[in-house]
Amino acid sequence: MEDKLLVYRCKRGSHQALTRIYHKYKADLLLLALALLNDRTAAEDVVHDVFLSFVQGVHAFRLTGSLKGFLLTCTANHARNWNKAERRRARAGNDETAPSQADGPWETIVCNEQVGRLSGALAELPFEQREVVMMHLQASMTFTAIARARAISPNTAKSRYRYGIDKLRSLLNGEATR
Amino acid sequence: MKPADEIRRLIDESQITSGPDADRRILGDALDQLSKRRGGGTSSPAPATWRGIMTSRITRLAATAVIVVAVLTIFHFIGSPVGSTLTFAQVVEPILKASTAEFDIVIGDENSGAPVIHDLVMGARIRRTVPGMSEDAAIIDLQAGRILTLSMEKKEAQYMSLEGLPSMPNYMERLQNVILMLQESPDFAIEELDVKELDGREVIGFLARHPRAEITIWADAETGLPLRIEQNEGQMRVICKNMEFDVPVEEAWFSMEVPEGFTLQQETTLDLEAGTEEAFIEGLRLLAERFNDGRFPEGVSVEDYLKQVPGVAKQIEGMDLPDEEKVAMGQTIQNFLLFTRFFKGEGEWIYQGQGVMLGDTETPIFWYRPKESETYRVIYGDLHVGDVAPEDLPEPLPARAITEPNAVYQSWARPEFV
Numbered sequence A: 001m002e003d004k005l006l007v008y009r010c011k012r013g014s015h016q017a018l019t020r021i022y023h024k025y026k027a028d029l030l031l032l033a034l035a036l037l038n039d040r041t042a043a044e045d046v047v048h049d050v051f052l053s054f055v056q057g058v059h060a061f062r063l064t065g066s067l068k069g070f071l072l073t074c075t076a077n078h079a080r081n082w083n084k085a086e087r088r089r090a091r092a093g094n095d096e097t098a099p100s101q102a103d104g105p106w107e108t109i110v111c112n113e114q115v116g117r118l119s120g121a122l123a124e125l126p127f128e129q130r131e132v133v134m135m136h137l138q139a140s141m142t143f144t145a146i147a148r149a150r151a152i153s154p155n156t157a158k159s160r161y162r163y164g165i166d167k168l169r170s171l172l173n174g175e176a177t178r
Numbered sequence B: 001m002k003p004a005d006e007i008r009r010l011i012d013e014s015q016i017t018s019g020p021d022a023d024r025r026i027l028g029d030a031l032d033q034l035s036k037r038r039g040g041g042t043s044s045p046a047p048a049t050w051r052g053i054m055t056s057r058i059t060r061l062a063a064t065a066v067i068v069v070a071v072l073t074i075f076h077f078i079g080s081p082v083g084s085t086l087t088f089a090q091v092v093e094p095i096l097k098a099s100t101a102e103f104d105i106v107i108g109d110e111n112s113g114a115p116v117i118h119d120l121v122m123g124a125r126i127r128r129t130v131p132g133m134s135e136d137a138a139i140i141d142l143q144a145g146r147i148l149t150l151s152m153e154k155k156e157a158q159y160m161s162l163e164g165l166p167s168m169p170n171y172m173e174r175l176q177n178v179i180l181m182l183q184e185s186p187d188f189a190i191e192e193l194d195v196k197e198l199d200g201r202e203v204i205g206f207l208a209r210h211p212r213a214e215i216t217i218w219a220d221a222e223t224g225l226p227l228r229i230e231q232n233e234g235q236m237r238v239i240c241k242n243m244e245f246d247v248p249v250e251e252a253w254f255s256m257e258v259p260e261g262f263t264l265q266q267e268t269t270l271d272l273e274a275g276t277e278e279a280f281i282e283g284l285r286l287l288a289e290r291f292n293d294g295r296f297p298e299g300v301s302v303e304d305y306l307k308q309v310p311g312v313a314k315q316i317e318g319m320d321l322p323d324e325e326k327v328a329m330g331q332t333i334q335n336f337l338l339f340t341r342f343f344k345g346e347g348e349w350i351y352q353g354q355g356v357m358l359g360d361t362e363t364p365i366f367w368y369r370p371k372e373s374e375t376y377r378v379i380y381g382d383l384h385v386g387d388v389a390p391e392d393l394p395e396p397l398p399a400r401a402i403t404e405p406n407a408v409y410q411s412w413a414r415p416e417f418v
Helices: A002-011 A015-037 A040-060 A067-091 A113-122 A127-137 A143-150 A154-177 B005-013 B020-037 B057-070 B086-097 B171-183 B277-291 B302-318 B323-341 B399-403 B407-413
Strands: A109-111 B016-018 B100-107 B117-122 B125-129 B137-141 B146-151 B156-163 B189-192 B196-198 B201-210 B213-220 B226-233 B236-245 B268-271 B346-351 B364-369 B376-380 B385-388
Touching: A002 A015, A002 A040, A002 A067, A002 B201, A015 A040, A015 A067, A015 A109, A015 A113, A015 A127, A015 B016, A015 B020, A040 A067, A040 A109, A040 B020, A067 A127, A067 A143, A113 A127, A113 A154, A113 B005, A127 A143, A127 A154, A127 B005, A143 A154, A154 B005, B016 B020, B100 B302, B201 B226, B277 B302, B277 B323, B277 B364, B277 B376, B302 B323
Parallel strands: B156 B268
Antiparallel strands: A109 B016, B100 B117, B100 B236, B117 B125, B125 B137, B137 B146, B146 B156, B189 B201, B196 B201, B201 B213, B213 B226, B226 B236, B346 B364, B364 B376, B376 B385
16 A cells, blocks of 8 residues: 555655655666666666656556566566667677676675676576566566566466576576585 | 575575665656656535525425435445455544544535535434535434434424334444444455545545445545545445544534424424335326426436435425425325335336336336346336336346345345345
8 A cells, every 4th residue: 555655646746755666666676677687787777767767657657566566577678678779789789888797887786795696697598588587586477477578478488487497596506516 | 495496585685775876866867757747636526506405394304304314324334354454454443443423425426516414423313414505403313213303594393203213222333333243254355446635635545345335435544544435325326524533522412302492393204114116106206297397307316316306395385285285295205215215126226217208108217126026017107017027128237237136225124234
C-alpha cells in the first residue's frame, strides 16, 4: 500500500514521494543494470533513464503489481536497449562510447566484492541468458512473465535460464578452485 | 543445494549503492521532470434540491418512510478478513471499538440531487435528519421497533411502529458482531484499490467481495480511519460518508418521548413485510394513473423514487382530496417501494415499463423469479400477471440475474449473514 500512496503522490507532483521511491529501489535497479551490462557508467545511465521514463508516464501509470517488479522490468528493458545500441556502435567501429571496464570509474557507484563476482561471471554469458537469470532470480518474474516480456516461448525462457545457471555455476566453482 | 541457490545467495549478498554524484544526476533530473509535469484537479458534487418536500404532513410521512426503509440495513455487510493487510485491520478497528457513530448516507448517484441523510447512532437508537430538506428529525429505536418523527416547523410528533424488524438491542454491538463473524468467513476476499483524493484528503480503498455482497471502504491514508463506504445492496447503491466514531452525543437527542410543546399525531405502522407483489402492482397503478399521465414511471427502485418524490409531493399537495385519501396514497407508495427494497425473489428483478401506457395488454413491464420457482412472474402493462418459462421471457436475462442470490433479502432474512 505504501507504494500505491507514493505513486499517487508522484502523480500529484510530490518530490518527497519520488525521492522515497528512488532511495527505496535504486540499489535493486543498479544491481540489475550492472549485472546485465557489467558497466557502472552504463548502469547509472540506465537507471537514470528508467526514472525519467517513470516520471514522464506517471500521470497515466496504474500500479497493478509491485512497484519494484515494474521498475526492475523497466531496467531490464532499458539495459537491453542499451546493449543493442552498444553492439551497433561496436559494429560501426566507434570505440569512443565502448563500455568501461569493471574497474572503470567507480566514484559514482559503490559495490561490495559480491557485486564484482556476480557481474564478472554474468558477463561471460550471452545477454539473453543474463537477462533471464536476473529477471527470474532478482525480479522474481515467472518464466511465463519473462516469455511475455521478451516475446519468446516459456520453454525458450526456461532453457536460457538453465544454460545460464549451469555456466554460472561452472564459472563460480572454477573461480573458487583457482 | 539447487543449481540456482548459489547464484541467488550471491545476489542477496550483493550490496550496491549510488554515490552523491549519481544521486544528484539521476534523482535531480527526475525531480526536474516531475516539476514540469505537475497538475491535476477534482470535481465537487452538485447540491441537493430536495428542500420543501417536508412542508406537508402527508408527503413528509411518505418521505420519512422511504428514507427509513432505504437504509435500515446499511451496515449489515461491513467487514472482511484482515489477512496480511495491516492497514485494513486499522480501518475496521474504530468501528469495532466505537460506542457512538455519525455519518451521512446517500442512496444512488451522489450528483443526482438525492437527499443526504445524516445519522447519529447511540446504542440501539438512531437520530436521523435530512439537513438539505428540513429541520425535522426521526428517532429510530431498533430495539423497540419504533420511530418518532418530529416536525420542528409545525411542532408535530408522530410515532411509527416498525413491523417485521428483528429487535436489535444495540446497533453498534450488532455491527461489531457482524464484522467479527465476517472476518472468519472463508468466502470473503479483499482487494486493495488505487489511492485517490476525497474531499481534500488522500484515501486508500479496499474492495471487500463476498458471493452475496460487494463493499468498498475508503479510509484516510494518514490516520487509517474509515471515511466512506460504498455498498451495492441488491439493485440499490448506498453510500455512507463523512464517518466519525465515538463522537460526543447527548442522550436527550435520542429520546423517544414527545418533546414539550409538540402535538402528537395519530400513530402509524410501517410493515416491512407488506411489500408483496399485489402491493407492488397497486403502487404501479397509482403512480401511472395519478402522477404520470397514465404512463408507468421511469424506474421503480428506491433510488428512482427518491428522484420522483419532489414531483409526487407537489402533485399530492395540489389534489383536492380528503386527508385520509392522501394518507392512503402515501401508504400505497410505501408498500410499493418495500417490494423492491426487500426483494424476496431469486436474482434480480427487471423493469422495462418506462413510458408504457397503463392498459397495454401486450407489453411486459416487470418480471422476476419468486424464490424456489422455476418460472418467472411477468407483469404486463394492463397489470395482469403471467407465469412464464425462462426461455419465453421478453429478452435474455443478464447472467447475474440468474445465478446470484439477492443481498438485501439474504441480509434481512438471515441477520447473522454468514
